[in-house]
Amino acid sequence: MYLHWRKASRIDRQIAVLWSATGAALVLLLPAWSTPIRALPACPVRAWSGVVCPSCGTARALEALVGGHWLEALALNPLTVSAAVLFVAAGLVAPAWVWLVGRVPSTSRPLPLPLRATMVLAIAGNWIYLVARGV
Amino acid sequence: MDEPTTQASPPGLPFEQTGRPFFPALVETVKLLVTDPTAAFRGMSLTVDLWRPLLYGVLIAWLAGAINYLWGLAVQASVFGVLSRIEGIEDLAPAFCLGVFGGALWLLIAPVFILIGIFVLSLIVHLCLMIAGGDEQGFATTLRVVSYSETAQLAQIVPFVGGIIALVWQLVLAIVGLAEAHRTTTGKAAVAVLLPFGLCCACLVGIFMLAVLTGVLSR
Numbered sequence: 228m229y230l231h232w233r234k235a236s237r238i239d240r241q242i243a244v245l246w247s248a249t250g251a252a253l254v255l256l257l258p259a260w261s262t263p264i265r266a267l268p269a270c271p272v273r274a275w276s277g278v279v280c281p282s283c284g285t286a287r288a289l290e291a292l293v294g295g296h297w298l299e300a301l302a303l304n305p306l307t308v309s310a311a312v313l314f315v316a317a318g319l320v321a322p323a324w325v326w327l328v329g330r331v332p333s334t335s336r337p338l339p340l341p342l343r344a345t346m347v348l349a350i351a352g353n354w355i356y357l358v359a360r361g362v
Numbered sequence: 363m364d365e366p367t368t369q370a371s372p373p374g375l376p377f378e379q380t381g382r383p384f385f386p387a388l389v390e391t392v393k394l395l396v397t398d399p400t401a402a403f404r405g406m407s408l409t410v411d412l413w414r415p416l417l418y419g420v421l422i423a424w425l426a427g428a429i430n431y432l433w434g435l436a437v438q439a440s441v442f443g444v445l446s447r448i449e450g451i452e453d454l455a456p457a458f459c460l461g462v463f464g465g466a467l468w469l470l471i472a473p474v475f476i477l478i479g480i481f482v483l484s485l486i487v488h489l490c491l492m493i494a495g496g497d498e499q500g501f502a503t504t505l506r507v508v509s510y511s512e513t514a515q516l517a518q519i520v521p522f523v524g525g526i527i528a529l530v531w532q533l534v535l536a537i538v539g540l541a542e543a544h545r546t547t548t549g550k551a552a553v554a555v556l557l558p559f560g561l562c563c564a565c566l567v568g569i570f571m572l573a574v575l576t577g578v579l580s581r
Contacts, residue, residue, distance in 0.1 A: 249482070338492040
């Protein structure tokens with residue numbers, strides 16, 4: 228309904244290549260990520276105020292993801308982990324998709340209100356989950 | 363993955379125009395983005411290949427990193443020089459050399475990380491722009507704006523506070539750029555740029571503090 232398909236342009240192909248390269252680099256550098264992730268400081272707002280923010284648990288979730296503990300990662304921050312996995316997976320198939328299928332998904336601009344509301348609800352839902360779970 | 367809806371795309375920044383010498387075009391683009399960012403982003407091409415803005419962003423951010431590295435070395439050298447005169451302190455040359463080689467190695471691989479950073483940041487900002495209802499152009503336009511907003515990283519030439527200036531300046535450049543390039547309101551552009559800070563303020567504050575602390579310690 229809100230999504231339509233259009234012919235892939237030259238710029239789309241460039242984005243697909245870039246996306247793929249980024250996804251591949253993230254996967255190839257996977258063993259190297261755990262050190263900088265561990266170096267991240269604990270959430271200062273959480274430490275000072277006790278308030279759980281929408282991104283709380285992200286560092287631990289990414290560490291678990293890098294360590295191959297998918298379920299643990301998902302439980303720590305479902306939205307961030309889903310987005311990260313989707314980003315890498317979609318990036319890896321993007322060039323093949325653009326060249327073989329030749330069409331890319333598109334929405335009307337600006338993004339229709341129901342889709343914007345869905346995105347806000349996803350962030351809010353994830354936040355409520357984090358607060359309830361005490362991540 | 364989208365393409366701009368604009369029918370007649372602007373002529374493009376000096377760095378985007380083919381046939382111009384590389385370095386003069388780079389310097390001219392930096393000048394334009396520093397002195398008149400509104401005109402620069404208004405004149406930015408929305409149809410030229412993405413490699414040019416990306417090359418610009420990576421190059422400028424890398425240069426800023428190199429400047430930061432050299433500042434760090436200069437301060438480290440002077441601190442080690444003072445410390446080495448104190449009796450009882452062991453030879454600090456190996457530690458200094460390790461710092462020099464570690465930094466040089468980082469500079470060698472930094473372009474890959476800068477490119478990943480620009481792409482991921484553009485994606486986050488564009489998603490926030492979509493939420494704000496300001497995505498009048500496609501993702502490619504946001505990617506161009508984020509790449510050119512890396513110009514602000516040159517503020518790292520200022521010792522000690524350069525990182526903070528660069529951060530604030532980059533936010534301002536990105537807001538101006540999104541508003542001009544997407545033909546949207548400054549308010550929506552500001553929401554797109556500042557919303558990630560609001561959503562993950564804690565983590566960003568933490569990372570920022572770590573970056574400032576690391577910057578101070580490295581000097």
